[in-house]
Amino acid sequence: MAIGSLPPIERKEGGKNEEIRDETTPLLPIIQENGEFSEFNGASFPGAVFNLSTTIVGAGIMALPATMKVLGLVPGILMIIFVAFLTESSVEMLIRFSRAGKATSYGGVMGDAFGRCGRMLLQISVTVNNMGMMIVYMIIIGDVLSGTSSSSIHHSGILEGWFGEHWWNSRAFVLLATTLIVFVPLTSFKRVDSLRYTSALSVALAVVFVVITAGIAIIKLLNGSILMPRLFPKISDLASVWNLFTAVPVVVTAYICHFNVHSIDNELEDSSQIRPIVQTSLALCSIVYIATSFFAFLLFGDSTLDDVLANFDSYLGISYSSILNDIVRVSYAGHIMLVFPMIFFALRLNLDGLIFPLASPLSSDNRRFAFITVTLLSLSYLAAIFVPSIWDAFQFTGATAAVCIGFIFPAAITLRDPHGIATNRDRILSAFMIVLAVFSSAVAIYSDAHSLFQKSKEA
Numbered sequence: 467m468a469i470g471s472l473p474p475i476e477r478k479e480g481g482k483n484e485e486i487r488d489e490t491t492p493l494l495p496i497i498q499e500n501g502e503f504s505e506f507n508g509a510s511f512p513g514a515v516f517n518l519s520t521t522i523v524g525a526g527i528m529a530l531p532a533t534m535k536v537l538g539l540v541p542g543i544l545m546i547i548f549v550a551f552l553t554e555s556s557v558e559m560l561i562r563f564s565r566a567g568k569a570t571s572y573g574g575v576m577g578d579a580f581g582r583c584g585r586m587l588l589q590i591s592v593t594v595n596n597m598g599m600m601i602v603y604m605i606i607i608g609d610v611l612s613g614t615s616s617s618s619i620h621h622s623g624i625l626e627g628w629f630g631e632h633w634w635n636s637r638a639f640v641l642l643a644t645t646l647i648v649f650v651p652l653t654s655f656k657r658v659d660s661l662r663y664t665s666a667l668s669v670a671l672a673v674v675f676v677v678i679t680a681g682i683a684i685i686k687l688l689n690g691s692i693l694m695p696r697l698f699p700k701i702s703d704l705a706s707v708w709n710l711f712t713a714v715p716v717v718v719t720a721y722i723c724h725f726n727v728h729s730i731d732n733e734l735e736d737s738s739q740i741r742p743i744v745q746t747s748l749a750l751c752s753i754v755y756i757a758t759s760f761f762a763f764l765l766f767g768d769s770t771l772d773d774v775l776a777n778f779d780s781y782l783g784i785s786y787s788s789i790l791n792d793i794v795r796v797s798y799a800g801h802i803m804l805v806f807p808m809i810f811f812a813l814r815l816n817l818d819g820l821i822f823p824l825a826s827p828l829s830s831d832n833r834r835f836a837f838i839t840v841t842l843l844s845l846s847y848l849a850a851i852f853v854p855s856i857w858d859a860f861q862f863t864g865a866t867a868a869v870c871i872g873f874i875f876p877a878a879i880t881l882r883d884p885h886g887i888a889t890n891r892d893r894i895l896s897a898f899m900i901v902l903a904v905f906s907s908a909v910a911i912y913s914d915a916h917s918l919f920q921k922s923k924e925a
Contacts (some may be wrong), residue, residue, distance in 0.1 A: 508733065508734055508735025508736070509657075509658075509659035509662070509730065509733040509734050509735070510659075510662065511739055511742070511743065512662070512666070513659050513662030513663075513665070513666075514659070514662075514730050514733075514734060514739070514743045515743055515746050515747050515750070516662055516665035516666040516668075516669055517658055517659070517661060517662055517665045517726070517730055517808060518723055518726065518727070518730055518743060518744065518747040519665070519669050519747045519750050519751055520661075520664075520665035520668045520669060520804065520805055520808050521723040521725075521726045521805075521808045521809070522720075522721055522722070522723045522747065522748075522751045523668075523669065523672050523751050523754055523755075523801075523805070524599065524603070524802070524805045524809070525599070525602060525603060525606060525802060525805075526716065526719065526720045527672065527675075527720075527754065527755065527758055528773050528774050528775045528798070529716045529772060529773065529774075530546070530716065530717070530720065530755055530758060530759045531758065531759050531762035531763050531766070531770050531774040532713075532716070532770055532771065532772045532773075532774065533545075533713035533716050533717055533759065534695070534759045534760070534762075534763035534770070535763060535767075535768060535770045536699060536709060536710060536712065536713040537699050537710060537713050538695075538696045538697050538698040538699045539695055539696065539697050539698075539760065539763065540697045540698060541698065541699065542713070542717075542759060542763075543756055543759070543760070545713075545714075545717050546717060546720070546752060546755050546756055546759065547752060547756075549717050549718055549720065549721060550721060550748050550749075550751070550752045552873075552899065552902075553721040553723075553748060553872065554744060554745065554748055555895055555899075556724065556872060556873055556876040556877070556899060557723075557724060557727055557744050557876070558744075559876045559877070559879065559880045559892065559896070560572065560575060560724060560727065560876045560879070561727065561731070561740060562887065563575050563578070563579070563879050563880070563884070563885065563887070564728065566884075566885040566887055567579075567884065567885060569728075570728060570732055571728045571729075571732075571815075571819075572588055572592075572724060572725055572727070572728050572871075572875075573585045573588050573589055573816065573819055574728075575879060576588040576875060576879065578884055579878070579879045579882045579884045580878075580879075580882065585819075586820060587875075588816070588871070588875060589816040589817070589819050589820040590820065591867040591870045591871050591875075592725045592812055592813065592816040592867075592871060593813060593816055593817050593820060594867045595722075595725075595867035595868050595871060596725070596809045596810070596812055596813035596816075597813060597842070597845075597846070598867075599809050600806060600809055600810060600813065600842075600846045601846050601849045601850055603802050603803075603805065603806050603809070604641055604644075604806075604846055604847065604849075604850035605850050606799075606802055607640075607641065607644060607799055607802055607803060608623075608637045608640060608641050608850060608851075609623065610623060610624060610775070610795050610796075610798065610799040611623045611624055611625050611635070611640045611644075611799055612625060612626065612635055612636060612637040612640045612641075613626050613637075623635070623640075624792055624795055624796060624799075625640065627792075637851065638851050641847055641850055641851060642847065644803065645843055645846075645847050648803050648806075649803075649806060649807065649810075649843055650843065652664060652804075652806075652807035653807050653810050653811075653814075653839055653843065654839065655807075656829045656835070657733060658726065658729045658730055658733060658808070658811050659730075659733045661807055661808060661811070664804045664807065665804065665808065667800075667804055668800075668801050668804035668805055669750070669754075671797045671798070671800050671801040671804070672754055672797075672801050673754065674793070674794075674797040675758070675794055675797055675798055675801070676754060676757045676758050676761065678790055678793060678794055678797075679758065679761045679762050679765060679794070680757060680761040682765055682782055682784060682790065683761045683762075683764040683765040684761075685784060686765065686783060686784065687764065691783055692764065692765065692767065693767070694764070695763045695764050695767055711905075711909045712909060712910075712913050714902075714905070714906050714909055715865060715869075715906045715907070715909055715910035715913075718869060718872075718873070718902065718903070718906040719865075719868045719869060719872065719906075720755060721748065721751065721872070722868050722871060722872040723747075724871050724872055724875075724876065725812040725816070725871055726808060726811065726812050727740075727744070729811065729812065729815070730743070758774075762774045762777070765777075765782075775794070775795065775798060778790075778791045778794045778795060779791065810842065810843075813842060814828070814835075814838050814839060814842060815828065817838060817842070818834070818838055822834065865906075865907050865910035865911050865914065866907050866911070869903040869904075869906055869907050870903070872903075873899040873900070873902065873903040874899070874900055874903045874904075876896075876899070877895075877896035877897070877899040877900045877903075878896075878900070880892050880893065880895075880896040881893060881896050881897070
């Protein structure tokens with residue numbers, strides 16, 4: 467069954483603005499004390515597309531060019547497209563079983579298939595995955611704006627490069643200011659649709675990075691200072707064959723957005739729009755991913771680093787190189803800042819459902835809402851300041867929690883088939899998803915463990 471054949475979710479009688487209640491459902495239209503509905507009439511199509519696209523395009527975009535260096539352009543681009551279609555199938559399965567079980571959250575459909583343990587397992591996975599992502603985002607923002615030191619080498623941040631070293635552009639102060647000025651206001655919204663404008667800006671900033679990278683690459687290609695990159699991987703020995711598999715986890719986790727699909731769907735005035743929203747978002751993100759990977763690999767070739775943003779810390783070989791480097795880094799830092807609230811939204815809802823499963827909806831309890839919000843922001847800030855090496859720790863959790871959320875859980879729900887609606891194609895595809903996810907996790911965990919072992923050995 468294609469995602470286009472999904473029926474609309476059943477709403478309660480009483481009008482299009484009727485509220486759907488669930489312990490992990492975001493704030494929806496509320497009946498005020500005078501009995502009238504609030505002004506919220508449902509999320510718009512563009513807003514939903516931008517919110518879902520922002521959920522997808524996070525920090526992972528900077529790791530994709532390195533996969534081209536490993537796989538070559540042709541296999542790399544084909545894999546990006548393939549995983550996009552696989553993601554659409556997993557989202558379709560998730561929504562289809564949600565419709566059948568009348569569930570309005572990811573946790574709800576997991577609970578429908580596997581009971582309370584299934585719901586809790588999903589909530590734990592989202593909490594671990596999203597908390598890790600938020601901390602990594604803060605670390606990246608600190609590195610870009612304030613600088614970082616690695617192996618006794620100091621890399622100046624943008625603010626330090628512009629104004630010199632001062633107390634107000636130190637890592638702790640910059641992240642505190644970012645938290646208070648950007649994160650606190652944006653995480654205070656109770657509807658995901660309220661973030662539609664910042665999500666649109668976030669996508670625009672990602673496009674700015676693509677446009678600048680493409681422009682530089684095309685200019686250098688025309689003047690003959692760079693050559694066309696490799697179309698296929700270099701395979702010389704067994705180690706080079708194994709190295710190909712290390713690119714799989716990066717691409718597999720590039721489209722993880724499942725934890726926000728229900729929140730976006732619940733706020734739509736017409737829930738049948740979830741089909742074009744998912745397809746449009748995946749198409750938009752695929753274009754951004756392919757363009758970023760192609761032009762960055764074309765520009766830097768075999769010198770492409772694991773985080774391509776680090777390549778923009780040196781002379782690019784053209785006029786105004788330093789200015790373009792700063793624009794790229796500032797736009798990316800801004801992009802990450804605006805992705806943060808979308809990740810935070812799902813984290814807060816699932817953590818609340820995990821800790822307070824029997825409480826009233828989070829949107830109706832301002833004290834609980836504020837307490838969870840402040841606690842999560844504080845923990846993220848402190849972790850990014852005092853434990854910057856937490857990146858290594860969350861590489862392991864991301865390698866497991868992310869693939870569970872994106873592929874293993876939707877596939878497991880389909881194989882469980884609590885409503886008898888799965889087809890043979892669904893079962894075959896689900897089995898393939900689980901095998902791919904387990905393999906991806908195993909490769910990522912081995913690669914991370916090997917990297918940590920090498921670092922400790924060198925130290």
